[in-house]
Amino acid sequence: xxxxxxxxxxxxxxxxxxxxxxxxxxxxxxxxxxxxxxxxxxxxxxxxxxxxxxxxxxxxxxxxxxxxxxxxxxxxxxxxxxxxxxxxxxxxxxxxxxxxxxxxxxxxxxxxxxxxxxxxxxxxxxxxxxxxxxxxxxxxxxxxxxxxxxxxxxxxxxxxxxxxxxxxxxxxxxxxxxxxxxxxxxxxxxxxxxxxxxxxxxxxxxxxxxxxxxxxxxxxxxxxxxxxxxxxxxxxxxxxx
Amino acid sequence: xxxxxxxxxxxxxxxxxxxxxxxxxxxxxxxxxxxxxxxxxxxxxxxxxxxxxxxxxxxxxxxxxxxxxxxxxxxxxxxxxxxxxxxxxxxxxxxxxxxxxxxxxxxxxxxxxxxxxxxxxxxxxxxxxxxxxxxxxxxxxxxxxxxxxxxxxxxxxxxxxxxxxxxxxxxxxxxxxxxxxxxxxxxxxxxxxxxxxxxxxxxxxxxxxxxxxxxxxxxxxxxxxxxxxxxxxxxxxxxxxxxxxxxxxxxxxxxxxxxxxxxxxxxxxxxxxxxxxxxxxxxxxxxxxxxxxxxxxxxxxxxxxxxxxxxxxxxxxxxxxxxxxxxxxxxxxxxxxxxxxxxxxxxxxxxxxxxxxxxxxxxxxxxxxxxxxxxxxxxxxxxxxxxxxx
Numbered sequence: 001x002x003x004x005x006x007x008x009x010x011x012x013x014x015x016x017x018x019x020x021x022x023x024x025x026x027x028x029x030x031x032x033x034x035x036x037x038x039x040x041x042x043x044x045x046x047x048x049x050x051x052x053x054x055x056x057x058x059x060x061x062x063x064x065x066x067x068x069x070x071x072x073x074x075x076x077x078x079x080x081x082x083x084x085x086x087x088x089x090x091x092x093x094x095x096x097x098x099x100x101x102x103x104x105x106x107x108x109x110x111x112x113x114x115x116x117x118x119x120x121x122x123x124x125x126x127x128x129x130x131x132x133x134x135x136x137x138x139x140x141x142x143x144x145x146x147x148x149x150x151x152x153x154x155x156x157x158x159x160x161x162x163x164x165x166x167x168x169x170x171x172x173x174x175x176x177x178x179x180x181x182x183x184x185x186x187x188x189x190x191x192x193x194x195x196x197x198x199x200x201x202x203x204x205x206x207x208x209x210x211x212x213x214x215x216x217x218x219x220x221x222x223x224x225x226x227x228x229x230x231x232x233x234x235x236x237x238x239x240x241x
Numbered sequence: 242x243x244x245x246x247x248x249x250x251x252x253x254x255x256x257x258x259x260x261x262x263x264x265x266x267x268x269x270x271x272x273x274x275x276x277x278x279x280x281x282x283x284x285x286x287x288x289x290x291x292x293x294x295x296x297x298x299x300x301x302x303x304x305x306x307x308x309x310x311x312x313x314x315x316x317x318x319x320x321x322x323x324x325x326x327x328x329x330x331x332x333x334x335x336x337x338x339x340x341x342x343x344x345x346x347x348x349x350x351x352x353x354x355x356x357x358x359x360x361x362x363x364x365x366x367x368x369x370x371x372x373x374x375x376x377x378x379x380x381x382x383x384x385x386x387x388x389x390x391x392x393x394x395x396x397x398x399x400x401x402x403x404x405x406x407x408x409x410x411x412x413x414x415x416x417x418x419x420x421x422x423x424x425x426x427x428x429x430x431x432x433x434x435x436x437x438x439x440x441x442x443x444x445x446x447x448x449x450x451x452x453x454x455x456x457x458x459x460x461x462x463x464x465x466x467x468x469x470x471x472x473x474x475x476x477x478x479x480x481x482x483x484x485x486x487x488x489x490x491x492x493x494x495x496x497x498x499x500x501x502x503x504x505x506x507x508x509x510x511x512x513x514x515x516x517x518x519x520x521x522x523x524x525x526x527x528x529x530x531x532x533x534x535x536x537x538x539x540x541x542x543x544x545x546x547x548x549x550x551x552x553x554x555x556x557x558x559x560x561x562x563x564x565x566x567x568x569x570x571x572x573x574x575x576x577x578x579x580x581x582x583x584x585x586x587x588x589x590x591x592x593x594x595x596x597x598x599x600x601x602x603x604x605x606x607x608x609x610x611x612x613x614x615x616x617x618x619x620x621x622x623x624x625x626x627x628x629x630x631x
Contacts, residue, residue, distance in 0.1 A: 008273055009273045010272045010273055011272070011273060011274075011275060011276070011396050012271075012272055012392075012393040012394075012396065013393075014392070014397065014619050016396070016397075017396060017397040017398075020396075020397035020398060020562065020564075021397045021619075023397070023400075023564060024392065024397045024400060024401075025619070027400050027401055027402045027616075027617055028616055028617070028618070030400075030402060030568070031402055031403065031616055031617075034403065034406075034614075036613055036614070037605065037606060037609035037610050037613050038605060038606075038609075039604065039605025039606070039609075039610055040610050040613050041385075041460045041610040041611055041613065043605070043610075044459065044460050044463060044605055044607065044610050045458075045459055045460055047459075048459035049459075160457070167330060170330070171330060171331065172267075173267075173329075
């Protein structure tokens with residue numbers, strides 16, 4: 001794999017084809033004004049936005065314990081399924097995150113060189129911690145009497161968000177620095193999301209989970225700092241600074 | 242490199258083999274490759290797609306030909322794969338859409354100018370202005386949904402302007418049918434052009450039907466629904482210009498010849514050496530297919546295939562910007578409409594088509610909505626000062 005971006009024959013910009021670009025710019029004079037449409041895009045979207053239902057629902061509590069917990073919280077006005085949905089979202093994200101690092105491991109293994117300080121073992125350590133976070137979250141869902149194999153609505157949406165990350169990481173043409181920027185995006189989302197999840201679990205009085213989640217957050221903060229450092233080094237080295 | 246069709250030597254069918262690794266090669270660079278490399282990829286992908294569709298239809302109609310069709314079709318499936326997979330995953334579906342419309346515009350414009358039959362040339366010009374409008378609508382969508390400039394794909398070769406507005410392209414099915422050429426008297430180029438443009442439009446229809454549901458934005462989903470409907474009309478239009486009285490064998494022969502013709506054009510004009518090697522290999526494969534089908538034709542029809550094929554390869558379709566021609570057609574013919582097989586001034590359009598689209602557009606037109614006030618600007622609308630933005 002190539003690990004550096006060079007100056008080459010990029011043809012996408014106007015300045016790459018000065019003669020054709022001059023001709024193309026004439027379209028601004030050639031275009032005549034058209035009447036506004038009877039129904040514009042805002043109105044079309046508004047109709048769908050108004051009529052849209054959610055992407056799906058939370059599964060019903062499958063165990064007596066889950067039902068009891070849900071009923072008890074319901075008595076206090078707290079909706080347990082909101083917490084469960086957010087835990088399931090993190091679980092889904094951690095699974096995808098593990099796979100992002102799996103792809104990074106393959107990339108790192110064939111890279112001609114790595115930025116100073118970056119090692120395969122360092123990448124594997126993060127990968128394994130992401131995986132352990134998934135297991136932790138799945139266990140937490142079980143503890144709360146719910147089904148960790150279900151895809152909840154927030155898990156579904158985080159999957160949609162993650163499609164871009166997976167698509168970018170799967171691309172063999174990415175340099176190590178570009179792959180690190182993809183991982184950094186995932187880590188930044190992950191850190192903010194863990195913080196919000198801990199806050200929510202606290203409000204539900206789930207002290208044991210809060211303690212476990214806080215440990216996970218500390219690991220995620222290390223991941224973000226590490227990936228950011230590797231990336232900074234990669235950029236400095238690539239730029240010859 | 243002249244090809245004498247009465248004495249061709251292509252790669253024998255039994256030697257046309259692949260591995261998965263060969264099928265899935267490194268894609269072209271969206272940034273660095275010339276856009277006409279991508280145009281050729283899409284066009285030839287469309288021809289392989291048509292090869293499969295035609296072959297399946299034929300196989301459903303003929304017990305005797307099932308085995309030979311299956312043999313050739315398997316190779317074409319794999320050619321189709323190798324070509325289609327050359328488009329990199331950094332193209333968003335909308336960016337690939339821009340590329341598809343660039344194919345429709347530039348190739349149809351080249352064909353319209355080379356077409357010897359005036360009626361068929363008019364038909365291509367008619368369709369061209371509709372695809373030209375699709376480009377404008379999709380460019381607006383790309384800008385307004387993804388914040389991207391369609392010209393990053395087009396590379397300044399193709400204008401981004403309204404054509405015949407898509408909102409008025411919706412016609413009664415009877416007004417999409419044209420008069421077919423007569424295979425006995427038609428110029429070989431007329432037959433090749435018709436098959437090529439029909440294949441391109443069919444694959445575009447197929448592509449939009451597949452990717453339309455990938456969008457979450459309702460306006461994008463609506464836009465693809467509307468333009469896919471026109472691509473279906475275009476497929477109807479272009480297949481209707483082909484002589485339906487040709488036998489299945491004759492049509493198969495013409496399909497193989499058309500593939501040879503287009504790979505030949507691609508080999509002659511390709512700028513990327515790695516991709517050129519693929520075109521050369523597939524030209525050799527297609528010559529093998531043509532040879533194989535010529536033999537079958539002799540056995541089945543008891544006729545000389547050279548009664549159908551021209552002695553030498555006609556001049557290939559040009560892969561180049563047709564900007565001036567397109568602008569001229571736009572100025573002169575944007576207001577044409579269809580009345581059955583004829584092209585008529587706007588005022589003479591039949592009531593059937595008017596009523597048809599009045600109903601379809603009754604709750605608004607996605608293509609109008611998405612491009613309201615849109616004027617292409619280098620670097621997207623967002624590069625304009627805030628007060629000039631819609």
